[in-house]
Every structure is written in C-alpha cells, then in structure tokens.
Amino acid sequence: MRWPEGFRSAGVHAGIKKDGALDLGMILCARPAVWAGTFTKNAAAAACVGWSRGRLGTPLRAVVVNSGNANACTGNPGREAVTRTAEAVAAAIGCKPEEIGIASTGPIGVPLDVSPVVAAIPQALAGLDDDVESFASSIMTTDTRIKVAEARAGGARVVGVAKGAAMLAPNMATMLAFLATDAGIAGAELQEVLDRSVARSFDRISVDACESTNDSVFCLASGLVDVSRDDLSGAVESVCTSLARAMVEDAEGASKVVAIRVLGATSEEGAVSLGRAAASSTLWRAAAHGSDPNWGRILAALGSVDRSIDLHGVDLAIAGVTVFRGGEPVEGALSGAAEGMAAGEFEVVCTVGAGPGTATILTSDLSPDYVKLNAEGST
Amino acid sequence: MRWPEGFRSAGVHAGIKKDGALDLGMILCARPAVWAGTFTKNAAAAACVGWSRGRLGTPLRAVVVNSGNANACTGNPGREAVTRTAEAVAAAIGCKPEEIGIASTGPIGVPLDVSPVVAAIPQALAGLDDDVESFASSIMTTDTRIKVAEARAGGARVVGVAKGAAMLAPNMATMLAFLATDAGIAGAELQEVLDRSVARSFDRISVDACESTNDSVFCLASGLVDVSRDDLSGAVESVCTSLARAMVEDAEGASKVVAIRVLGATSEEGAVSLGRAAASSTLWRAAAHGSDPNWGRILAALGSVDRSIDLHGVDLAIAGVTVFRGGEPVEGALSGAAEGMAAGEFEVVCTVGAGPGTATILTSDLSPDYVKLNAEGST
Numbered sequence: 001m002r003w004p005e006g007f008r009s010a011g012v013h014a015g016i017k018k019d020g021a022l023d024l025g026m027i028l029c030a031r032p033a034v035w036a037g038t039f040t041k042n043a044a045a046a047a048c049v050g051w052s053r054g055r056l057g058t059p060l061r062a063v064v065v066n067s068g069n070a071n072a073c074t075g076n077p078g079r080e081a082v083t084r085t086a087e088a089v090a091a092a093i094g095c096k097p098e099e100i101g102i103a104s105t106g107p108i109g110v111p112l113d114v115s116p117v118v119a120a121i122p123q124a125l126a127g128l129d130d131d132v133e134s135f136a137s138s139i140m141t142t143d144t145r146i147k148v149a150e151a152r153a154g155g156a157r158v159v160g161v162a163k164g165a166a167m168l169a170p171n172m173a174t175m176l177a178f179l180a181t182d183a184g185i186a187g188a189e190l191q192e193v194l195d196r197s198v199a200r201s202f203d204r205i206s207v208d209a210c211e212s213t214n215d216s217v218f219c220l221a222s223g224l225v226d227v228s229r230d231d232l233s234g235a236v237e238s239v240c241t242s243l244a245r246a247m248v249e250d251a252e253g254a255s256k257v258v259a260i261r262v263l264g265a266t267s268e269e270g271a272v273s274l275g276r277a278a279a280s281s282t283l284w285r286a287a288a289h290g291s292d293p294n295w296g297r298i299l300a301a302l303g304s305v306d307r308s309i310d311l312h313g314v315d316l317a318i319a320g321v322t323v324f325r326g327g328e329p330v331e332g333a334l335s336g337a338a339e340g341m342a343a344g345e346f347e348v349v350c351t352v353g354a355g356p357g358t359a360t361i362l363t364s365d366l367s368p369d370y371v372k373l374n375a376e377g378s379t
Numbered sequence: 380m381r382w383p384e385g386f387r388s389a390g391v392h393a394g395i396k397k398d399g400a401l402d403l404g405m406i407l408c409a410r411p412a413v414w415a416g417t418f419t420k421n422a423a424a425a426a427c428v429g430w431s432r433g434r435l436g437t438p439l440r441a442v443v444v445n446s447g448n449a450n451a452c453t454g455n456p457g458r459e460a461v462t463r464t465a466e467a468v469a470a471a472i473g474c475k476p477e478e479i480g481i482a483s484t485g486p487i488g489v490p491l492d493v494s495p496v497v498a499a500i501p502q503a504l505a506g507l508d509d510d511v512e513s514f515a516s517s518i519m520t521t522d523t524r525i526k527v528a529e530a531r532a533g534g535a536r537v538v539g540v541a542k543g544a545a546m547l548a549p550n551m552a553t554m555l556a557f558l559a560t561d562a563g564i565a566g567a568e569l570q571e572v573l574d575r576s577v578a579r580s581f582d583r584i585s586v587d588a589c590e591s592t593n594d595s596v597f598c599l600a601s602g603l604v605d606v607s608r609d610d611l612s613g614a615v616e617s618v619c620t621s622l623a624r625a626m627v628e629d630a631e632g633a634s635k636v637v638a639i640r641v642l643g644a645t646s647e648e649g650a651v652s653l654g655r656a657a658a659s660s661t662l663w664r665a666a667a668h669g670s671d672p673n674w675g676r677i678l679a680a681l682g683s684v685d686r687s688i689d690l691h692g693v694d695l696a697i698a699g700v701t702v703f704r705g706g707e708p709v710e711g712a713l714s715g716a717a718e719g720m721a722a723g724e725f726e727v728v729c730t731v732g733a734g735p736g737t738a739t740i741l742t743s744d745l746s747p748d749y750v751k752l753n754a755e756g757s758t
Contacts, residue, residue: 042683043682044682044690082670109678109703111708303421303423324488328452366750373665374666375747
C-alpha cells in the first residue's frame with residue numbers, strides 16, 4: 001500500500017530487538033503536516049507520550065517510532081532518550097526537534113539505549129519510499145502480521161498503519177496507529193474528526209482489559225486535496241475501524257473474534273460500558289475459547305456493572321441462537337450456539353431493555369497460549 | 380472440626396452432581412438463630428439470593444445449600460424450586476418456610492430439578508452431627524479441598540465453612556461462607572460485625588475479577604454464651620480472613636498466592652481500588668505465573684485507575700526486592716525479584732504516595748490450567 005501524497009516512510013533494524021527484526025520506523029512529511037493525536041491517559045504514560053502530546057498544535061515534519069522497548073517508567077534517562085532522538089532526527093532533516101513526533105512500544109521499564117536509534121537515522125532516511133510495508137513491519141511487537149488500511153475521502157486518501165496484540169483495553173486499547181491523508185483540514189477540526197473516530201473504533205475493542213502506557217494515535221494531513229469534512233470523517237473512521245478489527249483478529253493467543261453487541265441500553269455510553277464488561281470477563285472469554293455457550297457468565301458480567309438490569313427484559317443470543325429470553329433459559333438452544341461459536345468469528349447480541357443505546361465491542365477468546373505467551377520472561 | 384453448641388450439619392448426595400459427590404448440605408439450628416447475611420449485588424442474582432436476603436430479620440432454623448447448580452437466571456421455575464425446598468425442609472423439622480435460609484452454587488442458567496433435593500431431605504436430617512466436614516464437602520464445586528476455620532471469642536467459638544475456586548472478585552468474591560457461633564448478640568449488631576469483617580476479607584480477594592450471581596455469607600448465632608462485641612468482632616473477622624485466604628490458595632488453576640499491598644494512598648478506599656486493579660490485571664497475573672517480575676504491568680494497572688499518581692513518589696517491591704523507585708527502574712533487581720516470585724507465595728508492595736491509605740488484596744497467578752478448566756464445556 002502507498003502513503004498518500006506528501007508522505008514517505010521507512011523501517012530499519014537499529015538494534016533494539018535482539019533477533020535482527022525491524023525496530024525503527026520513520027514517517028517523513030514533505031512539508032510540515034497538520035496533525036491530531038490521541039494518547040493514553042495512564043498515569044504511568046511513557047516518556048514519548050508526554051513528548052508527543054506536547055507537540056499538539058505544532059505541525060510535524062516526521063514521526064519516529066521504535067519497537068522492542070516502550071521507554072515507559074524509565075524516568076529522566078527515558079525522557080532524555082526521547083529528546084535526543086528528536087534532536088538527531090531534526091538535525092538530519094533540517095527542522096526543530098519540536099517538529100518531530102515520537103512513539104514507542106515494547107516491554108515497560110527497560111532502560112532504552114538511544115545510541116543505536118540515533119545511529120540508525122541516516123539509514124532510515126536513505127530508505128524512505130512511499131510504500132507503507134517496511135514501516136508497518138518495524139512497529140510490530142507480538143503482532144504476527146502487519147496492519148494497514150485505507151479509505152477514500154472524496155478526491156483524497158486516508159491510509160493507516162497500526163500495531164496491537166495485547167494490553168488492548170478500552171480507553172484506546174494498547175496500540176499504536178499512524179494515519180496519513182493528503183486532505184486539507186485545520187488541526188482543530190482534524191482533532192475532532194480523530195477523537196470521534198477513535199471513540200468508535202479503538203475505544204471499542206478489548207483484548208485483556210489492560211490499559212497500556214504507550215497508546216498513541218497520530219493522524220497527519222498534508223493538505224494537498226480539498227475535501228468535505230464529512231467525507232474525511234467517514235474515511236478516518238473507516239480506517240480506524242479496520243485497524244481496530246485487525247488488532248483483535250491478531251490478538252495474542254486469539255483463535256476467534258467475538259463481537260459483543262448491546263442493544264436497548266438507556267444510552268450509548270451505557271451500552272459501551274455493558275459491552276466492555278462482557279468483553280472483559282475472563283471466564284466468558286475462556287468459555288468462548290472452548291466454544292462453550294456459558295451465557296451465565298455474560299449475564300453475570302452485565303449484572304455486575306448495571307445493577308438495575310431486569311432479567312425479564314433481557315434477551316441473549318449467541319451466534320444467532322437465542323439462549324435466554326423472558327428471564328429464563330431457552331430450552332435446547334445450547335448445541336446450536338456451541339456450533340456457531342466454533343467458527344472463527346461470532347456475535348453475542350445482548351438486548352438489555354427497550355432503551356435507544358447500542359454499541360458493539362470487539363474482543364477475542366482467552367486461550368492457554370495467551371497465558372503462556374505472557375508468562376514467559378519478557379523482562 | 381466441630382460446630383459451636385446449638386448447631387449440627389450434614390452433607391449428602393441428592394443427585395445434582397452426576398459423579399456421585401456430596402451435593403446437598405444442611406445446617407440445623409437447635410433453636411431459632413439470630414443471623415446476619417451479605418449477598419451479591421449482581422442484577423442477575425440467583426433465586427436463592429433473593430429468598431435468603433428476604434429472610435434477614437427473621438431467626439433461622441436451618442440453612443440448606445446445594446452444589447452443582449447455581450439456580451441463577453432460571454426464572455420462575457428457579458424461584459419455585461427455592462420455595463419448594465424451603466417448604467419441604469420446614470415441614471420436616473416443624474417450622475415455617477420463612478425460617479429456612481437457602482444457598483446454591485454451580486453452573487448458571489441450568490434449570491434445577493428440585494425433586495432429588497426434596498427427596499434427600501430425610502437423609503440429610505438423619506445424618507446430622509456436630510462435625511463440619513460432610514457439610515463442608517457438600518458445598519464444593521471446583522474446590523480441591525474443604526475450607527474451614529475457627530476462632531475463639533471470649534468463652535464462645537466462631538466456626539466457618541466456605542467454598543470458593545473461581546468467579547472470585549471484589550464485592551464479596553464468588554463464594555459461599557457459613558459461620559456459626561454460640562455467642563449471644565442482637566441481629567442488627569451481628570450484621571454490623573459481619574459487614575465489617577466481609578469488607579476486610581472476602582471483599583479483598585480477587586481471582587478473576589468476575590462477580591458472581593450467588594455470593595452469600597451467612598453468620599448464625601445460637602446465643603448460649605455472653606461475649607463482648609469486640610471479642611466477637613475479632614473472631615468473626617479472623618474466621619472470614621482465614622476462609623478468604625483459603626479460597627485464593629485453592630483458586631482454579633492457581634499455583635501461588637500473591638498479596639498486593641498498597642501503602643501511601645490518599646484513603647483506605649483508594650488503596651483498595653489500586654490493589655484491586657493490580658490484582659485484576661490479566662497480564663500481571665500471567666507474569667506472576669511465569670515468575671516474570673514484569674512490574675511495568677503493575678504500574679500500568681495502577682496508572683489506569685488513578686490518573687493522578689506521580690511516578691516519582693512510587694516505590695515498588697516484589698518479593699522483598701525494590702524494582703522501581705524515584706520514577707526509575709532499580710538496576711539489577713530483576714533476578715532477585717524473579718527468584719522470590721518462584722515461591723508459593725509472595726508480596727508486591729506498592730507505595731503510591733505519602734497518604735494514610737493502606738490495603739492488601741490477595742490474588743493468585745493466572746495459569747493456562749485456569750483457562751483450560753474454564754474453556755471446557757461445563758454447560
């Protein structure tokens with residue numbers, strides 16, 4: 001996939017990852033790009049998050065991303081590593097450090113040696129082209145494949161690249177995403193467009209309900225093509241939604257995608273909160289892995305966040321089979337539901353009342369492999 | 380272990396469990412017993428929870444418990460099963476149905492056939508004695524051993540029996556516990572004593588952060604021995620704390636007990652909320668299983684619930700080894716921490732500031748076995 005006009009990127013091996021894989025990515029903007037960003041709200045946010053958030057309002061010339069080290073909870077040395085990276089890139093391309101955005105992903109709390117990052121910058125600059133692929137590879141951690149998406153916005157394009165895999169929770173999931181468009185739009189408007197899109201995409205996935213220290217979404221605009229705000233908004237949301245789904249599909253240890261659809265809540269916010277509760281239930285996610293239609297675990301999760309739910313008004317369907325209605329189990333429904341759950345993707349529809357609030361939260365099953373992967377000595 | 384004077388119990392096989400294990404327990408009070416109770420607040424609470432909660436204020440003659448079926452989300456037939464059980468026991472011992480407390484545990488949403496329960500009542504009555512053991516066995520589900528505890532309250536005794544294993548979360552954890560004492564105390568006072576003890580014991584354990592539909596704690600008093608309220612309060616809290624710890628030790632798939640101790644929070648409530656966040660982190664619990672001192676996952680959990688935490692004031696120690704201090708990782712600390720984590724039990728001390736709030740939350744590691752156990756077709 002090609003970046004929209006005005007952007008090039010590269011991915012190189014700087015030496016952070018010990019296995020020789022790509023670990024340093026750069027997106028270069030042909031001219032200062034208007035941008036918007038959303039970042040983790042975690043109090044233990046990484047040094048790069050503080051840096052990049054501080055750049056909001058200033059057009060960017062480049063975004064630099066390392067994988068293999070989150071540079072989170074690393075104190076002053078961590079913050080210095082960010083500043084040195086920005087300074088080195090700025091010197092190499094001829095701009096101010098404040099025009100460089102930075103993101104990191106990888107283990108938390110490991111001091112980041114910035115020397116190999118700085119040393120690899122010339123190589124990254126030399127490798128720039130308009131193909132997204134090497135950049136998309138360079139930001140991966142436990143992802144098994146690159147995540148890219150694109151959409152048209154009138155005569156403009158929106159292209160996005162992301163990484164996910166784990167620590168994926170509401171409040172933006174643990175993830176990095178980089179969107180670029182050749183559309184023209186003011187920074188404040190772009191921020192509104194991005195906020196809305198993130199709320200309906202990355203904020204509606206949950207893999208392990210663990211919020212990360214490094215969540216960052218960048219959306220850069222080169223401003224070459226005039227488009228309507230509505231067209232751009234639709235395209236940005238479409239790209240965010242595709243990338244969010246790709247993260248769940250490639251979640252650590254996941255073997256299936258489960259869409260929790262909540263209908264009839266008192267508000268959209270209420271529907272999101274109920275959906276998140278079901279999507280975060282360790283017990284239900286384990287049952288999903290084994291294709292066990294243990295719907296009681298869903299009701300227990302819903303009933304733990306909304307204590308006013310009336311079971312008589314609740315209707316629960318798994319993979320198209322209604323298993324609970326009018327306050328009682330539906331007889332003989334389990335085998336059909338179990339069959340549907342064996343597919344690579346299925347939907348749980350929770351009708352919780354007669355209100356107008358609806359939302360869909362995407363999650364994955366919880367497998368023994370997820371636990372094994374995360375029990376390994378990664379530090 | 381023997382019940383205090385005024386109580387006898389039995390455990391029999393009624394036929395709910397298919398493997399022939401004990402599945403019906405009864406505690407008989409020699410005379411109407413003053414009692415207190417705490418129950419799940421889940422909107423999908425089981426029929427027995429609604430029944431027993433409604434009995435608060437009325438002295439009880441017996442408590443009847445079945446395992447192998449939660450009788451939750453089972454609608455009107457579920458409520459009728461509870462009433463029929465109470466009526467049958469009341470008829471057999473010569474009291475009103477309203478003097479019978481009821482609890483259930485097992486899979487949610489499976490219709491409960493009450494006939495074998497009713498048919499087994501004479502056998503239960505015939506088997507009554509003052510030993511707690513068969514009752515303690517009869518309430519087990521995936522527990523691997525019985526859970527009993529006792530404490531002295533002046534000249535009186537407090538004896539408790541519990542079951543746990545999974546769906547253990549704050550707000551009482553998923554669990555049943557039955558305490559009996561020969562102490563004399565008014566019902567309202569006993570409720571205060573129990574509420575306080577539950578808040579500091581069962582409310583401070585978390586296995587999978589899943590709240591159950593059936594949580595119930597009964598505390599019965601035969602009133603034969605005069606004791607001070609302080610003595611009784613201490614003994615009840617001691618028994619609750621022992622039983623809560625036994626639940627975590629025997630949690631599904633668990634290989635170790637992890638105590639999350641929070642110090643320096645702004646309030647006790649704040650400390651509990653931070654401790655619960657760390658104890659509920661799927662990622663941290665997986666790391667705990669593999670003895671990986673991945674403390675970044677703890678900080679990320681703390682930072683997700685209290686966004687005002689200042690990392691510079693945070694001190695983190697795992698198994699006695701300080702791994703994070705003054706906003707930065709402590710060099711060379713990981714191998715010592717990993718060694719300490721390999722033990723069957725270890726402590727994580729999170730000093731989050733200089734406030735007066737402290738709390739300890741007990742949890743277990745998350746193992747592939749937990750996932751396997753809960754992915755099996757239990758419905």
